[in-house]
Amino acid sequence: xxxxxxxxxxxxxxxxxIATPFFDAASLRGAATVTAQEIVDRVKKNIGVEWGNDDxxxxxxxxxxxxxxxxxxxxxxxxxxxxxxxxxGANLVITAAPTFYSRADLSTPGGRGFGAGGGGRGQAPSRxxxxxxxxxxxxxxxxxxxxxxxxxxxxxxxxxxSVVPAPQPPFAVTPAATPPSDPVYAGxxxxxxKHKLVVFRLTQHWNxxxxxxRAQGLAAAMGWTKxxxxxxxxxxxxxxxxxxxxxxxxxxxxxxxxxxRAIGDRTLTVRKIGLLPGFTLIQASIAMMPSVDVIVTxxxxxxxxxxxxxxxxxxGAKKGFISVGRVVNEAPGMxxxxxxxxxxVPEVPVRFISAGDPYWRPL
Numbered sequence: 112x113x114x115x116x117x118x119x120x121x122x123x124x125x126x127x128x129i130a131t132p133f134f135d136a137a138s139l140r141g142a143a144t145v146t147a148q149e150i151v152d153r154v155k156k157n158i159g160v161e162w163g164n165d166d167x168x169x170x171x172x173x174x175x176x177x178x179x180x181x182x183x184x185x186x187x188x189x190x191x192x193x194x195x196x197x198x199x200g201a202n203l204v205i206t207a208a209p210t211f212y213s214r215a216d217l218s219t220p221g222g223r224g225f226g227a228g229g230g231g232r233g234q235a236p237s238r239x240x241x242x243x244x245x246x247x248x249x250x251x252x253x254x255x256x257x258x259x260x261x262x263x264x265x266x267x268x269x270x271x272x273s274v275v276p277a278p279q280p281p282f283a284v285t286p287a288a289t290p291p292s293d294p295v296y297a298g299x300x301x302x303x304x305k306h307k308l309v310v311f312r313l314t315q316h317w318n319x320x321x322x323x324x325r326a327q328g329l330a331a332a333m334g335w336t337k338x339x340x341x342x343x344x345x346x347x348x349x350x351x352x353x354x355x356x357x358x359x360x361x362x363x364x365x366x367x368x369x370x371x372r373a374i375g376d377r378t379l380t381v382r383k384i385g386l387l388p389g390f391t392l393i394q395a396s397i398a399m400m401p402s403v404d405v406i407v408t409x410x411x412x413x414x415x416x417x418x419x420x421x422x423x424x425x426x427g428a429k430k431g432f433i434s435v436g437r438v439v440n441e442a443p444g445m446x447x448x449x450x451x452x453x454x455x456v457p458e459v460p461v462r463f464i465s466a467g468d469p470y471w472r473p474l
Contacts (some may be wrong), residue, residue, distance in 0.1 A: 144178050144458070145178070145179055145456065145458045145459060146175065146176050146177060146178055146179065147170070147173070147174075147175050147176070147177050147179055147203050147309040147311065148175040148176060150179060150182065150203065150452075150456050151170075151175070151311055153455045153456060154313065154452075154455070155316075157455050158316050158317065158320065159320055159321075160316050160319040160320060162316060163315070163316070165315055167214070167312060167314060167315045168311075168312055168313055168314060168315050168316050168317075169311070169312065170309065170310070170311050171188075171206075171209075171210045171211065171216045171218075171310045171311065171312055172210060172218065172300075172303045172308065172309065172310040173202075173303060173307065173308050173309030173310060174307075174309065175309065177202060177203070177307060177309050179202060179203045179309075179458075179459050180200055180201060180202050180459060181196075181199060181200050181201030181202065181203070181459050181460045181461070181462070182201060182203045182204075182205060182449075182452060182456065182459060182460070182461040182462070183195075183196040183199065183201045183203070183204045183205070183461075183462055183463070183464050184204075184205045184206075184445040184446070184448045184449040184452065184461070184462070184463050184464075185204065185205070185206050185207070185442075185445055185463065185464050185465070185466050186206070186207045186208055186437075186438045186439070186440075186441040186442045186444075186445050186465075186466050187206055187207065187208040187209075187210075187438050187466040188204050188206040188208075188210040188310050188466075189466050190298075190299055190302065191466070191467070192204065192206075192464050192465075192466050193299075193302060193303065193306075193308060194302075195464050196308070196464060197306045197308070199462065199464075200460075201460070201462065202306070202307060202308050202309060203308075203309045203310075203311065204308060204309070204310045204311070205310075205311050205312075205313050205445075205448065205452070206310060206311070206312055206313070206445075207312070207313065207314045207317070207441045207444070207445055207448075208312075208314070208437070208438060208441070209312065210299075210310050210312070211296065211299070216312065218296065218300055219292075219293070219296055220293045220296060313448070317444070317448060318388075318389060318444075322343055322344030322345075323343075323344050323345060323386075323388060323444075324444045324447040324448065324451075325388035325389055325409075325440070325441055325443070325444030325447075326343075326344040326345045326386045326388050326444075327344045327443075327444070327447055328442075328443025328444040328445070328446055328447040329386060329388060329407070329440065329443045329444070330344060330347060330386070331443065331447075332364055332365070332443040332446075333360065333361070333364055335347045335349060335384070340383070344386070345385060345386040345387070345388075345399075346383070346384070346385055346386075346402070346403070347383075347384045347385075347386070348382055348383050348384075349381070349382060349384060350382070351380045351381070351382050352380070352381050352382075353377065353378055353379065353380060353381065354373060354375050354376065354377055354378070354379040354381055354405060354431040354433075355373070355377040355378070357381050357384075357405065357431075357433070358371055358373045358433055361407065361433065361435055365435060365439050365440075365442070365443075365468075366439075366465065366467065366468065367435060367436065367439050367468040367470075368467075368468045368470060368471040368472065369468065369470035369471045369472030370434075370435060370436030370438075370439055370468045370469070370470045371433065371434070371435050371436070372417075372433070372434050373431065373432070373433045373434075374417060374420045374421050374424055374431065374432040374433075375405070375420070375424045375430060375431030375432060376424065376429070376431070379404065379405075379429055379430075379431050380404070381404045381405045381431060382404055383402065383403045383404045383405075384403060384404065384405055384406075384407060385399045385400075385402065385403035385405070385406045385407070386406075386407050386408075387399065387406055387407070387408040387409070387411075388408070388409050388440055388441065388444065389409050389410070389437065389440065389441060390409060390410045390411070390437060391408060391409075391410075391411060391416070392411075392412070392415065392416075393411070393412070393415035393416045393419055395416075396408070396411065396415075396416040396419060396420065396432075397419065400420070400423060400430060403430075404429065404430065404431060405430065405431035405432065405433060406420070406431075406432050406433070407433045407435065408432070408433070408434050408435070408440070409434070409435060409436065409437040409439075409440030409441060410434070410436065410437035410440070411434060416432070417432065417434065420432035436468060436469075436470065438466055438467075438468070438469060439467075439468050442463075442465055442466065445463055446463040448463075449461050449462060449463040
């Protein structure tokens, strides 16, 4: 893996990796060809973890048989990123976050979370009924953002037969109405189709790699690699810095416009930093807090980890907590992904393009 320097990452993030074309048309002639499916097959073979049969890390748009001209990695395949990929001559986008705004990644509006109604794209498993369909997860097993649950719920107890409603006579089923068209979904689909883009999501298996590539990328971007403490990539012991100065450094280096939020005494001296990349539940914060001065995280439930950290600081403990936002937090890890892909896909150029910070802060 080629470790990106802090200066280079700042430049890439600030410029959004301005899409200089990978090559001109003449250089493409006679070049080796590789399809999107072949690249994904190499990812599965070389990623270093067992590839599970989930419906997350799959093709979300486009034809897997497409000949790839260039690869772009990103934390989120926004319209801005897709346009920059096209300008750069790339047609395969590998994204950490959903392309169509929910875990289900349906290409039409279909409700929150896993979605209901609307067909997926690419090779995502069927979500309807019938043979071979992937059953939706039980509400008792769903946790995470938007579910209202911080951990899996216990199974519902069996009801006594006396309170189970009696079977009702059969009745005609009225077909569900087709969800109305949404101009944002429609526009994104049209752009993908027009430019024959292929989008693949890579998050579940990428994040299982050891050490955590998201933490590796963030540490490299911040210049912390030499301060690693222990065998993992999530603990660092840096020269003393105030909590406020650390938050400012993160803001500048990661190119955030408004997403960073900090909890704790601004003048607190920080030496021991713990990283919780991506989305984490409160159990991770509770386990890490005693061994560090500050936790730097991507995304948490505000009423869980953030409130816990607020109470820790209120109680007088010399602790801090910084949330940088999930999209921004995962960007350095997708730079690491681009560097890794270059080692297994030598036929085509590979580049990271920043999705930027979706927020801005009023003055």
